[in-house]
Amino acid sequence: MRAPTATRAFPRRQPAAADALMGDRTPKYNRILLKLSGEALGGKRDYGIDLAVVQTIAGQVKRVHEMGVQIALVVGGGNIFRGLAASEKGFDRATGDYMGMLATVINSLALQDALERTGIPARTMTAIQMPQVAEPYIRRRAVRHLEKGRVVILAAGTGNPYFTTDTTAALRAVEIEADVILKATKVDGVYTADPKLDPKAVKLEHLDYLEVLNRGIEVMDNTALTLCMDNNVPIVVFNLLEPGNIERVVQGEEIGTLVGAMG
Secondary structure: OOOOOOOOOOOOOOOHHHHHHHHHOOOOOOOOEEEOOOHHHHHHHHOOOHHEEEEEEEEEEHHOOOOEEEEEEEEEEOOOOOHHHHHHHOOOHHHHHHHHHHHHHHHHHHHHHHHHHHOOOOOEEOOOOOOOEEEEHHHHHHHHHHHOOOOOEEOOHHHHHHOOOHHHHHHHHHHHHHEEEEEOOOOOEOOOOOOOOOOOOOEEOEHHHHHHHHHHHOOOOOHHHHHHHOOOOOEEEEOOOOOOOOHHHOOOOOOOOEOOOOO
8 A cells, every 4th residue: 555655756847946936836746647538638529639629738738747747648539439339339349449449549649749849758658559659558668758757648548448548547557656646527526416417516525435436426437446445546536627727736736526545
């Protein structure tokens, strides 16, 4: 069992003088895994990638990177293809899931390009080998990229059907020893009910893993939650659409909902 830590040593890129001008930008977390849905990259589109949104996300990631934080990204593929939805219409589930994994690679390459255009070095690593497109995912290599200040984008899920990108995020966070999973959504946390449908819905500031599992609260799927619980990896659910929120979470501001062990 491992508690979140902010003691991992790695090079800082933000000069002290600039810190003084910009205020205290000391991060609470040194290594994060940011989980993005494919829909987030689609913006207001029903299908595909909104490149303006991708560039905005890249800008937010850049500001966190400049704080000296090591960043891994896992992105879904729901803006292009959903294997589970296709299987409900008679599509072979395994084939659909593999198609969904390839969709995550497309999204990951878009993010990599956007990050590199902001001047941030990025590497896409895939669980399904495609050497002409990206590096294969190797845990030690991924960690080395992070230590060298590169943003690592982890694509193609776990490489296996029947596993979600939530489970991928939890598994990779444990493997690379991330301090926290930041789950970016379109709402500002977890509520007792859908706030769009129920005006009496109350935002929950802190939840225990078991409470989420027992109450069936939609944070991540049960496999992902169990992995996080067993390895004491906290999850912060927050609103990606609010500019600067990734920075605020990394700096320890209490926004969104924290899922983790109480006490």
